[in-house]
Amino acid sequence: MTMGKIIFYEDKNFQGRSYETSNDCAEVTSYLSRCNSCRVESGCFMVYERPNFMGHQMMVRRGEYPDNQRLMGMTMSDCIRSCRNIPSYRGQFxxxxxxxxxxxxxxxxxxxxxxxxxxxxxxxxxxxxxxxxxxxxxxxxxxxxxxxxxxxxxxxxxxxxxxxxxxxxxxxxxxxxxxxxxxxxxxxxxxxxxxxxxxxxTLQDWQSDMxxxxxxxxxxxPVLPQITFYEEKNFQGRCYECSSDCADLHSYLSRCNSARVESGAWVLYEKPNYKGYQYILSPGEYTDNQQWMGFNDSVKSCRAVKNVYGNVWKLRLYERPDFGGQMVEWAEDCPSVYEAFKFREVYSCMVTHGAWAFYELPNYRGRQYFLERGEYPRHTDWSAASAAVGSFRRITEF
CATH class of the missing domain: 2.60.20.10 (Crystallins)
Structure with a gap:
């Protein structure tokens, strides 16, 4: 178990006497006469308005909090009286x-x-x-x-x-x-x-309002997703940096031959308004559009993958439309649908956990389709022209 560390200060802006802890503390004022700022060196903590872990609560992560009144949203000073360390945890929930x-x-x-x-x-x-x-x-x-x-x-x-x-x-x-x-x-x-x-x-908006x-x-x-598109290979030519969904990239770029994904996972689309071929990118550098299996150099819209957190992935595949016929439930990557389930077509699907990528061919080749949590009664609901699904895998890197 990884322990965090938090430092409390008597005065704002990390001034005055300080108290450092990596454990739960039921009464901060046992060590300080007051507490008006804090700094989280590592981990996550819950801080409380009153002693013994009572009252208004706020989760704080690694960072600096120069004014506890602003952090806790309270007019009274000295508004943190106890804290709990939130341990790192990777098991089931x-x-x-x-x-x-x-x-x-x-x-x-x-x-x-x-x-x-x-x-x-x-x-x-x-x-x-x-x-x-x-x-x-x-x-x-x-x-x-x-x-x-x-x-x-x-x-x-x-x-x-x-x-x-x-x-x-x-x-x-x-x-x-x-x-x-x-x-x-x-x-x-x-x-x-x-x-x-x-x-x-934008990050500037967030910093200003904090x-x-x-x-x-x-x-x-979550932290802001960010991707940079380049017109030429190897990050050359005109570029456009994006941190939100964009329905039409044409006004920024005439083509796209390379990209850098700084954070988040992204779905790129061949045409405006999230239409056409789809390409799913995780954080990394893509010096050539062939690295995302591009059919051409056209990227006209993009979406950031949102609302996918945790360590559970699960979906149900059906061999008939409207969730009919044989059903299989799966929670891992699948390089060959036919070898695993003895059918080649998926006509409907239900994603209960996580985000997934479908591929037209085995071994994660061919056309790609992005599926987030939800119900897909027909293959056209994930924008596929046919029901052929050769392989699929979880989107795990953000």
């Missing part, structure tokens, strides 16, 4: 959510992120939970917004046992995976959620 206190009412078992408990399970209220495996963040509002609560393996009969007596319920849940170590803490302005603008915001935002509504989002 499993928890049970209950509609009422003391594990009463409707129950659902969860193994992945849930951006809206009400939409997925038709539960308008969640008051208790049993965490069997993994570490989780609970959010007061859907889509991972509002106040947070950290829960680790154990039984929580009510919200008070989760450490926040002022919250009435939680409405979305996210696993804390190793990928959280590359997340940023993003402010959500009152009346204008940056979630609706993601991923169109300096000026004083509201208490924060959320965790």
């Amino acid at each position: 499993r928890m049970r959510m209950y509609e009422r206190e003391n594990f009463g009412g409707q129950m659902h078992e969860l193994m992945d992120d849930c951006d809206s408990i009400q939409d997925r399970y038709r539960m308008s209220d969640c008051q208790s939970c049993n965490v069997m495996e993994g570490h989780w963040l609970m959010y007061e509002q859907p889509h991972f917004r509002g106040r947070q609560m950290y829960v680790r393996p154990g039984e929580y009969r009510n919200l008070r046992e989760m450490g926040n007596s002022s919250m009435n319920r939680f409405m979305s849940v996210r696993r804390i995976t190793d990928s959280c170590l590359t997340y940023i803490c993003l402010p959500l302005k009152w009346g204008c959620s940056y979630m609706s603008q993601w991923p169109s915001i 300096r000026s935002c004083t509201c208490s509504d924060y959320s965790l989002l």
Whole structure:
């Protein structure tokens, strides 16, 4: 288990006496008379407004936090009184959510992120939970917004046992995976959620608002994806840098023969509006379009792969449209569909976890098709002209 390290300071901007810890601390003021800034050297921590891991909570990752009032979204000074180290964890995730206190009412078992408990399970209220495996963040509002609560393996009969007596319920849940170590803490302005603008915001926007935002509504989002397109091979000629979906690249480039993916996974399309041949790129350098198996030098639109975190991939393949006929469930790469399942065509598919790439031919060759979590009743729903699927694999590198 990798331990993190956090340093608390009595005054803002890392001034005054300091206290360093790698462990849970139930009372920071046992070591300092007050706490007004902090620096996370490594790992992730949950910091709390009150002693004994109670009150308003905020997850912090590696970085500098010169003003705890701004971080916690509170007007009072000295607003961090306790902290928990969130350990690195790579195992399975499993928890049970209950509609009422003391594990009463409707129950659902969860193994992945849930951006809206009400939409997925038709539960308008969640008051208790049993965490069997993994570490989780609970959010007061859907889509991972509002106040947070950290829960680790154990039984929580009510919200008070989760450490926040002022919250009435939680409405979305996210696993804390190793990928959280590359997340940023993003402010959500009152009346204008940056979630609706993601991923169109720029790093400069984020840095500016982190300096000026004083509201208490924060959320965790992944670092900005980034790709640079070049007209010529070997990163020569005119270039265009992109960090969000783009439906028409024609105004920036006349052709594309090389690319650098700095972060994130991307889907490139031959034609505008996400049409035509598709090419799926992970972080790396592509000196020639043949390295992404390009059929030509035309790249006219692109999408960043979003909402795919964690370490679980799973899909179901069907030999008939509308989820009919033989069904197989799979969670690994498959270099030959025929050798594995004895059929050559997939007419419908259901992706329950992760993001996937389908290939027209075995051994990850031929036309590519990107599939994210969702239902695909017909092969045309993943933009394929025919139902031929020779191989498929997980998109694992971001």
